Amino acid sequence: MSADVVPLRPRAEPSLSPMLALTAQGMNSVNAVILDRMQSEVPLIPALAGHLISGGGKRLRPMLTVAGAELCGYQGTRHHKLAAAVEFIHTATLLHDDVVDGSDLRRGKAAANIVFGNPATVLVGDFLFTRAFELMVEDGSLKVLKILSGASSIIAEGEVDQLVAQRHVDTSEERYLSIIGSKTAALFAAATRIAAVVAEKSEAEERALDAYGRNLGIAFQLVDDAIDYDSEAEESGKGKGDDFREGKMTLPVILAYARGSAEERKFWQEAIAGFLTEDEDLAHAVKLINRHGCVDATRERARYYAQRAIDAIAVFPPSAARDAMAEAALFAVARRY
Amino acid sequence: MSADVVPLRPRAEPSLSPMLALTAQGMNSVNAVILDRMQSEVPLIPALAGHLISGGGKRLRPMLTVAGAELCGYQGTRHHKLAAAVEFIHTATLLHDDVVDGSDLRRGKAAANIVFGNPATVLVGDFLFTRAFELMVEDGSLKVLKILSGASSIIAEGEVDQLVAQRHVDTSEERYLSIIGSKTAALFAAATRIAAVVAEKSEAEERALDAYGRNLGIAFQLVDDAIDYDSEAEESGKGKGDDFREGKMTLPVILAYARGSAEERKFWQEAIAGFLTEDEDLAHAVKLINRHGCVDATRERARYYAQRAIDAIAVFPPSAARDAMAEAALFAVARRY
Numbered sequence: 050m051s052a053d054v055v056p057l058r059p060r061a062e063p064s065l066s067p068m069l070a071l072t073a074q075g076m077n078s079v080n081a082v083i084l085d086r087m088q089s090e091v092p093l094i095p096a097l098a099g100h101l102i103s104g105g106g107k108r109l110r111p112m113l114t115v116a117g118a119e120l121c122g123y124q125g126t127r128h129h130k131l132a133a134a135v136e137f138i139h140t141a142t143l144l145h146d147d148v149v150d151g152s153d154l155r156r157g158k159a160a161a162n163i164v165f166g167n168p169a170t171v172l173v174g175d176f177l178f179t180r181a182f183e184l185m186v187e188d189g190s191l192k193v194l195k196i197l198s199g200a201s202s203i204i205a206e207g208e209v210d211q212l213v214a215q216r217h218v219d220t221s222e223e224r225y226l227s228i229i230g231s232k233t234a235a236l237f238a239a240a241t242r243i244a245a246v247v248a249e250k251s252e253a254e255e256r257a258l259d260a261y262g263r264n265l266g267i268a269f270q271l272v273d274d275a276i277d278y279d280s281e282a283e284e285s286g287k288g289k290g291d292d293f294r295e296g297k298m299t300l301p302v303i304l305a306y307a308r309g310s311a312e313e314r315k316f317w318q319e320a321i322a323g324f325l326t327e328d329e330d331l332a333h334a335v336k337l338i339n340r341h342g343c344v345d346a347t348r349e350r351a352r353y354y355a356q357r358a359i360d361a362i363a364v365f366p367p368s369a370a371r372d373a374m375a376e377a378a379l380f381a382v383a384r385r386y
Numbered sequence: 387m388s389a390d391v392v393p394l395r396p397r398a399e400p401s402l403s404p405m406l407a408l409t410a411q412g413m414n415s416v417n418a419v420i421l422d423r424m425q426s427e428v429p430l431i432p433a434l435a436g437h438l439i440s441g442g443g444k445r446l447r448p449m450l451t452v453a454g455a456e457l458c459g460y461q462g463t464r465h466h467k468l469a470a471a472v473e474f475i476h477t478a479t480l481l482h483d484d485v486v487d488g489s490d491l492r493r494g495k496a497a498a499n500i501v502f503g504n505p506a507t508v509l510v511g512d513f514l515f516t517r518a519f520e521l522m523v524e525d526g527s528l529k530v531l532k533i534l535s536g537a538s539s540i541i542a543e544g545e546v547d548q549l550v551a552q553r554h555v556d557t558s559e560e561r562y563l564s565i566i567g568s569k570t571a572a573l574f575a576a577a578t579r580i581a582a583v584v585a586e587k588s589e590a591e592e593r594a595l596d597a598y599g600r601n602l603g604i605a606f607q608l609v610d611d612a613i614d615y616d617s618e619a620e621e622s623g624k625g626k627g628d629d630f631r632e633g634k635m636t637l638p639v640i641l642a643y644a645r646g647s648a649e650e651r652k653f654w655q656e657a658i659a660g661f662l663t664e665d666e667d668l669a670h671a672v673k674l675i676n677r678h679g680c681v682d683a684t685r686e687r688a689r690y691y692a693q694r695a696i697d698a699i700a701v702f703p704p705s706a707a708r709d710a711m712a713e714a715a716l717f718a719v720a721r722r723y
Binding site for chain 1: 426427428430431478479482485486487504505506508509510512513515516517519520522523526528531532535536538539541542543545546547549550
């Protein structure tokens with residue numbers, strides 16, 4: 050005997066639309082800065098940078114800066130340059146990640162390293178990183194510089210830490226959370242925090258926006274990592290199963306290993322060590338992960354961080370901006386692409 | 387009939403010793419900052435960074451900051467952190483260069499990419515770069531930040547430009563000078579200029595130190611590029627003939643191509659395109675370059691820039707510091723390693 054579960058209140062899927070509407074105008078200005086400042090007299094630089102920057106990215110991080118500025122009621126324009134700097138830092142890390150991982154795909158098309166080669170990809174990443182700092186220096190706030198240079202340093206440490214943990218099946222959930230806290234959440238936190246700084250808000254509001262960004266960043270990365278093993282998810286921009294083949298110990302794998310039988314653990318040991326890389330191995334990995342509910346468990350963890358993000362901005366008075374940011378956090382958990 | 391040439395005044399070889407003596411105490415402090423700030427909780431970071439940083443580098447660039455501070459009579463300690471930042475920027479670019487070039491040797495030992503792999507080398511380079519910015523932000527001078535972030539951006543552009551010019555036998559001397567002006571001289575100029583900034587010297591003195599560093603940097607790179615084809619030079623830290631095998635159009639090759647016969651030009655076209663990479667090809671290249679006096683001609687160009695460097699600091703009153711910096715410029719031209 051079974052019972053149909055009838056939801057008490059039918060509830061719309063969370064949407065990113067309010068966030069996109071909130072930030073549309075600001076993002077126009079940010080995008081203009083991005084396009085302007087990725088230019089160079091060396092034509093390869095805008096060509097390579099544009100391959101990625103014009104390549105359908107969501108520009109989520111600069112959007113968070115713009116949303117944060119809206120939440121703070123900021124009327125100025127300083128955050129446009131700073132949001133562009135955030136996106137340049139992010140793009141630089143993506144370019145270097147693609148070299149580090151030897152990726153084939155990024156945002157659904159050939160990765161820059163495939164099209165332009167590793168050398169140019171490394172160097173243009175460096176260029177974008179230096180441009181980010183130039184933009185911050187032009188803004189002239191030492192406080193913003195401290196936040197973003199600190200975040201950049203933490204990102205770099207997190208990337209190295211992730212590299213070290215790669216192919217180590219005994220990576221703990223704590224280590225994993227520390228890595229994504231550095232490589233992903235630090236920039237989310239900085240992106241939102243600087244909005245409070247330019248708006249000259251209180252220390253409490255600064256910390257609230259930092260916490261929103263940090264928790265959202267962790268939720269976002271958890272879901273990213275879940276999607277790579279989610280049989281119901283759409284194709285993501287990167288190649289399906291990239292994490293698996295690269296031996297990355299993301300939470301779905303950490304949980305499947307912890308919950309798995311001795312035989313299953315043997316599979317994971319061999320797979321993460323790089324001996325099982327065929328499509329059928331990936332299919333088996335997805336089967337094991339879903340057998341133990343590890344995609345759902347990862348999303349549940351993400352839900353926890355999204356809720357913390359939402360509660361963090363409760364110090365701000367109710368507004369369309371606050372609602373949009375809260376719904377964006379729910380969307381980050383629910384998304385399937 | 388031949389006449390012995392008797393030098394009118396026997397003249398000692400220029401030496402780096404006065405420069406080393408001038409900066410010894412300051413460099414102790416700089417080295418302490420370098421060792422302290424390359425640490426991380428991720429053990430791979432100091433291991434990899436230390437491989438290069440402890441690996442016998444001359445620390446010429448931070449030494450220039452310290453020498454500049456001495457020239458300005460600066461009594462404070464701010465320049466120690468900033469000089470360390472300069473060295474971190476330089477080290478980051480070396481690490482990325484080694485990945486870009488696929489180098490085997492650096493400073494006479496296995497390059498970091500060989501020992502630690504390309505992925506870690508890229509990421510630790512990023513880390514050092516972010517640490518450099520953290521050091522600058524701690525210092526808190528927006529003027530210094532502007533100078534060093536601007537220089538970093540120019541370096542990155544120069545590196546990309548060099549990559550684009552690689553294997554193009556028709557690279558002009560002008561293009562070459564533009565590349566080394568960006569990839570090398572910009573950081574020399576910034577390193578010396580910031581000494582005048584922390585010492586709160588006049589705009590004219592700032593510009594003078596900038597010009598000293600910039601011209602010295604060009605001289606230094608010219609001689610570096612000459613040494614790679616100088617049969618009388620000692621083994622340099624990098625592999626002999628690296629520039630040749632990588633198809634880099636440095637001035638000795640540009641001149642040998644310009645001055646060569648049709649047959650010689652055919653050799654250069656094939657060699658720079660990457661079809662002639664044996665030891666005998668390198669030997670032939672060295673022969674052609676010396677047949678046309680291109681090592682000496684490159685050193686002559688370097689002498690011109692060294693003289694401009696020396697004359698640039700004539701705005702400062704005579705001092706042991708000024709003499710040491712002048713002799714260092716002569717040494718840069720005369721050195722054979």
